[in-house]
Every structure is written in C-alpha cells, then in structure tokens.
Amino acid sequence: MVSQFVKVKCEKCKNEQVIFEKAASQVHCLVCNEVLAIPTGGKSDIKAKILGGVK
Numbered sequence: 001m002v003s004q005f006v007k008v009k010c011e012k013c014k015n016e017q018v019i020f021e022k023a024a025s026q027v028h029c030l031v032c033n034e035v036l037a038i039p040t041g042g043k044s045d046i047k048a049k050i051l052g053g054v055k
C-alpha cells in the first residue's frame, strides 16, 4: 500500500495538517506559514513531524 497523503504536525505551532507526499511545490503550514515540505522531484522532503499516512 502506497500512501500519498501524510498527516503532519507543525513543529512551530502544533497545527496538524494533511499534505500530499509528492507535492510539486512547497507546502506551508496553514496557521503559521512555516515550511512543512519541500519538493524534490519525487517524494517531498517533509520538514514537519510525520504522524502517519492517510488512506
């Protein structure tokens, strides 16, 4: 099973957010605008704490 969405927790404001694992652009926290994931061409480089995959 390949999970495409992951639930992450912003280290800065503790906001929990579901993001796309292979995002093509930077993903920011919706609350504090902290960078949560950086695109690498494949799987994103996720900077936030990963809580788990979302089906």
Ligand SMILES: [Zn+2]
Pocket: 010, 011, 012, 013, 014, 015, 029, 030, 031, 032, 033, 034
């Ligand atoms: Zn945040």
